[in-house]
Amino acid sequence: MKSENALYDQAVRLLKQLIETPSFSRSEEQTAQLILSYLKEQGVEAELSGYNVIAKNKLFDAGKPTVLLNSHHDTVKPNPNYTLNPFEAVEKEGKLYGLGSNDAGGCLVSLLATFVYFFDRPNLKYNIMLVASAEEEISGYNGIEAVVKILPPIDFAIVGEPTLMQMAVAERGLMVLDATAHGKAGHAARNEGENAIIKALKDIDWFHRYQFAKVSPLLGANKMSVTVIETENKAHNVVPAVCKYVVDVRVNELYSFEEVIAEIQKHIQSEIAPRSTRLRSTSIEVEHPIIQAGLKMGKTMYGSPTTSDKALMPFPALKMGPGDSARSHTADEFIYLEEIENGIKDYIEILKKIM
Incomplete structure (x- = not known):
């Protein structure tokens, strides 16, 4: 079992690799391979469906309810006003710069670390599925929408998007x-x-x-x-x-x-x-155990004006992750390293409260 500090160090190392590997929507093959390699290093067997990476915890039991941990590994194209190289991971003054660092690389590596933390733990109340999805930035048909059709039944999901680790319980x-x-x-x-x-x-x-x-x-x-x-x-x-x-x-x-x-x-x-009615508004009940767990941690609830893969999930989902939505798609995008460290800790703590 990995310590949270070790998981954080590995998460930052992986995020730097992801930043330096272009992964525009529909062209995520290389980042998918990086995620597969990271999971293999942790003893996790994962599979690809398109460019979506899928894994489940070691002691998966079909008789238990299942929580899905999801974030995406595709990015938009760089903002034309970049002054730094968008494909160079630059660590400076507690920040990690680079395309996709904030949206949603920090969320993705934090959820990957959380999945690894719980991967081989016995006696969990929930199974844990992991999906690192493709095509989120374009709401593509070959991303999470395709994957949910082949997953086992999912009871609820945590969707990693930058929310300052507060709980987006509804989404336009x-x-x-x-x-x-x-x-x-x-x-x-x-x-x-x-x-x-x-x-x-x-x-x-x-x-x-x-x-x-x-x-x-x-x-x-x-x-x-x-x-x-x-x-x-x-x-x-x-x-x-x-x-x-x-x-x-x-x-x-x-x-x-x-x-x-x-x-x-x-x-x-x-x-x-x-043109389409796919990206529907969504909400998760305040009484849901994962929301109640977050409230006990002192987290706040809000409604998000932006859409995400949450809109394409036919089950309740909480959107929450390290980073700030205001930094998404901006020039010289960055995430604070402390946000990743705290993100891993908070993801683990909120799941422990329901496990």
Whole structure:
């Protein structure tokens, strides 16, 4: 059994290797191999499904409930404002710099260390599954969404994302709508036609002003933002017959996407079509044992405005991890080494309380 100090040292060493190995979404083969090698060094047999690394504790018992530990090993492309080499792990003044250090490398190596800590321990109340997932940054179909279909039944999950180790118990859903306003083409000089832009603007104004009735104490109100608008017409003297626009919709846990769509359709003339309804809002009950364990540790609960692999899990999940979401995708991304050390300790402590 590894000590927490030894696990921390190995976690930092692995994170430095991960930083220095490019792992853009859909191109995570090399980091998957690094994670497999780390687990093998710890005596853990793991397997690959695509670029997802999967493992289970040594004394896995199908008769017990199972907790999933999950974080991702893909990254976005470097912010163009980097002043450091994004693929060089630089340790300076208690910080570890590098692409993916904060999102979500620190979470990933902390959860890996936690899995190793419990791996061969007897008499656990829960089995422990581990998934280091791919394609999280693009919400890809070959990441956690594919993996959960081949896992044994999961009772709940801890999803490693940077939350300053506080408990994100709810998460906004994301739905993108393609909207189309229809008019009638005509010559601008002769006051002909029905201008689709004017029709679209009326609906866009509604999107801007409308307030949904149910406001979440964790996530606040639903938010709708029109982010793109265009017509196919390029001639200055033709009244456009069609105007298309895009609406970014962030949904709290009190509404389903279907309810939101039905409400929108009652108020606007434009046609709307959702691109996807996969990234749904989620929440975990405050009474859940893992949340109660966190509260006993003095942790706070909040609702997260950002989406994660949690949205694609058909079981309760707590999002929690070292690092700060505000640093994600920024230039010269970093994580404090102390955050990793404390992350490992807190992950182990919260699981001990339910084990």
